[in-house]
Amino acid sequence: xxxxxxxxxxxxxxxxxxxxxxxxxxxxxxxxxxxxxxxxxxxxxxxxxxxxxxxxxxxxxxxxxxxxxxxxxxxxxxxxxxxxxxxxxxxxxxxxxxxxxxxxxxxxxxxxxxxxxxxxxxxxxxxxxxxxxxxxxxxxxxxxxxxxxxxxxxxxxxxxxxxxxxxxxxxxxxxxxxxxxxxxxxxxxxxxxxxxxxxxxxxxxxxxxxxxxxxxxxxxxxxxxxxxxxxxxxxxxxxxxxxxxxxxxxxxxxxxxxxxxxxxxxxxxxxxxxxxxxxxxxxxxxxxxxxxxxxxxxxxxxxxxxxxxxxxxxxxxxxxxxxxxxxxxxxxxxxx
Numbered sequence: 001x002x003x004x005x006x007x008x009x010x011x012x013x014x015x016x017x018x019x020x021x022x023x024x025x026x027x028x029x030x031x032x033x034x035x036x037x038x039x040x041x042x043x044x045x046x047x048x049x050x051x052x053x054x055x056x057x058x059x060x061x062x063x064x065x066x067x068x069x070x071x072x073x074x075x076x077x078x079x080x081x082x083x084x085x086x087x088x089x090x091x092x093x094x095x096x097x098x099x100x101x102x103x104x105x106x107x108x109x110x111x112x113x114x115x116x117x118x119x120x121x122x123x124x125x126x127x128x129x130x131x132x133x134x135x136x137x138x139x140x141x142x143x144x145x146x147x148x149x150x151x152x153x154x155x156x157x158x159x160x161x162x163x164x165x166x167x168x169x170x171x172x173x174x175x176x177x178x179x180x181x182x183x184x185x186x187x188x189x190x191x192x193x194x195x196x197x198x199x200x201x202x203x204x205x206x207x208x209x210x211x212x213x214x215x216x217x218x219x220x221x222x223x224x225x226x227x228x229x230x231x232x233x234x235x236x237x238x239x240x241x242x243x244x245x246x247x248x249x250x251x252x253x254x255x256x257x258x259x260x261x262x263x264x265x266x267x268x269x270x271x272x273x274x275x276x277x278x279x280x281x282x283x284x285x286x287x288x289x290x291x292x293x294x295x296x297x298x299x300x301x302x303x304x305x306x307x308x309x310x311x312x313x314x315x316x317x318x319x320x321x322x323x324x325x326x327x328x329x330x331x332x333x334x335x336x
Contacts (some may be wrong), residue, residue, distance in 0.1 A: 006241060008110075009261065014071065014072065014073070014306065015073075015303035015304065015305050015334065016055065016060050016073045016075060016304040016313040017074045017075075017303050017304075017316060017333050017334065018060075018074070018075040018077060018297060018303075018313060018314065018316065019074055019075065019315065019316055019318050020037070020078075020079060020201070020274075020299065020315040020316060020317045021076070021077065021078045021079075021081050021089070021318050022034035022078065022080055022082065022133075022312070023035040023036070023076050023082050023084055023085070023140055023155065024036055024041045024085065024088045024089040025035075025037070025038070025084045025088065025213060026038070026085050027148050027213070027214075027255040028103070028162050029125055029162045029291040030165075030320075031121070031163070031164055031166045031175070031178070031179075032117075032166055032316070033165060033319050033320070034322075036318060036319070036320045038088050038092070038325050040199060040201055040320055040321060040323075040326075041088075041092060042092050042095075043088065043326070044323065044326045045095075045098055045323060046096065046323070047323050047326055047327055047330075048074060048076075048096070048098060049096050049098065051072065051315055051327075051330075052055070052072045052073070052074050052330070053072055053074070054073075054074055054076060054098045054099055056075065056101070056231075056232060057075060057101055057232065057234075057272055057295055058091070058294075060073075060098070060304055060313075061294055061295055062309065063134065069305060071334075072334065074097065074330075075304075076092065076093070076098055076100040076101070077101045077102075077103060077234075077274065077297065078100060078102045078103065079101070079274055080101050080104070080105055080108075080115065080216070080240070081102060081103075081104040081105055081108065081109060081216050081217050082214070082215070082217065082330040083215045083270050084213075085217060085219070086221040086222075086224075090225060090231070093155040093230065093231070095167070096228075097230070098244055099230050101232040101233070101234050101272065102225065102231060102232070102233055102234065103233075103235065103237050103272075103274040103297075104143070104217075104234070104258075104262060104271070105140065105216075105236045105237060105238065105239065105240045105245065105276070106261040106262060107190060107238050107239040108174075108216040109216055109219060109261070109272065110261065112216070113216075113217070114211040114215055114262075115214070116138070116185070116190075116194070117182060117186075118211055118214045118215070119197055119211065120178065120181060120182060120197065120200070121178060122203065122210070122211055122287075123197075123207070124174050125158075125174060126154070126207070126210075127153065127204040128153050128158060129151055129153070129205070130147055130151040130153075130174070130177075130202070130203070130204065131151055131203055131251060132145075132146060132147035132150050132151035133145065133147070134147055134151070134177060134179070136144075136196070136199055136203075138181070138185060138196050139183045139184065139188055139192060139324070140157050141184055141242075141272075141327070143177070143181055143184065145173055145176065145177040145180070147173045147174065147177070147313065148173050153174070155171045157174060160172050160175070161174065161175055166179060169248055179209060181196075186241075186242055186277065187235035187241070187242050187245040188241075189241070189250075190241075191237070199233070201286060205331070207295055208216045210304050219240060222265050223265055223266070226265065226266035226267070226268075232272070233262055233266050233291070234260055234272040234273055235258050235262065235269060235270055235272065235273040235274070236258065236273070236274055236276060237254040237255060237257060237258050237276050238254050238255075238258045239254065239278045241254060241276060242277050242279045243274065243275060243276065243279055243280055243284045244280055244281040244284065245279070245282075246281040247283075248287070250278045251257040251284055251287055252287055255273070255287055255291060256291070259291060271293055271294045272293060272294060272295045272296065272297070273293075273296040274296065274297040274298075275296065275297070275298055275299075277299070278298045278299025278300065280296070280298070282287060285312075288311045289302070289311070293311070294310065295310045296311040296312070296313065297314075297315050298312055298314055298315065300312075300314040300315070300316055301313075301314060301315070301316050301317070302314035303333070303334075315330065316329075
């Protein structure tokens with residue numbers, strides 16, 4: 001085979017587009033673009049049933065030498081384990097008979113507490129008054145921010161925060177502060193994250209938290225979901241750290257604890273993983289092999305192909321697209 005023939009075969013290699021969801025809900029502020037509305041999610045599933053073949057990770061991995069999966073294959077995955085995955089996404093997936101994999105973080109599952117990033121957002125975006133200048137020391141780093149209006153929240157700020165996406169320039173100092181705190185906290189152990197949240201709550205006094213719509217699913221929910229053949233459960237670490245920022249021993253504890261809890265709840269071996277934040281290193285890959293995981297998914301926007309390393313499989317984040325926008329995204333992705 002000459003180079004030209006090799007390149008031609010390479011480009012024509014069948015591809016599977018792995019879709020990454022987090023939430024199916026209507027939310028007011030969504031800086032990370034994690035939520036798809038129930039209406040748009042249903043429209044997306046209708047389109048997938050009409051034009052594509054939704055397969056499982058096992059089907060993706062069962063590659064014969066020619067990888068004869070056929071055209072227009074997609075996988076559906078969810079990260080974290082939000083309650084709306086069970087209450088809203090699950091019934092729609094069942095309605096359209098679309099298999100899906102749910103990668104679950106077990107600390108929030110066990111504690112029945114909100115995810116820390118949602119608590120942080122609620123405090124910074126919704127507290128009527130924050131101290132200004134704002135000063136908080138996290139893991140030896142001082143986070144300082146001079147807030148508008150002496151730290152008092154205005155309706156104009158609230159409106160801007162609802163429209164803000166993390167990749168854009170922060171429209172308010174509160175948005176800037178939120179991103180600075182999130183960036184520092186995401187690499188910390190859970191105990192230090194919780195300590196930082198306690199400090200923040202002490203700063204603002206008795207603010208009533210309204211996170212009932214952002215809760216994780218319960219153990220009972222997960223057990224119910226795991227019994228259904230349409231769904232598969234996967235690892236997503238115990239506390240959702242950036243694995244590549246930590247030692248081998250820390251990563252090992254995170255993955256082993258996650259695996260142990262999920263297998264106790266589900267009653268069967270858990271053999272696939274998605275990396276929190278999409279981040280991993282050589283230690284992570286070694287642990288994936290040690291734990292005999294068959295596949296691990298990143299957040300790199302690239303298709304799974306016959307030559308894709310099984311522990312570095314890419315995924316595409318699905319945004320809150322209507323049917324037309326979702327159709328356009330899939331056409332471009334498969335054509336590229």
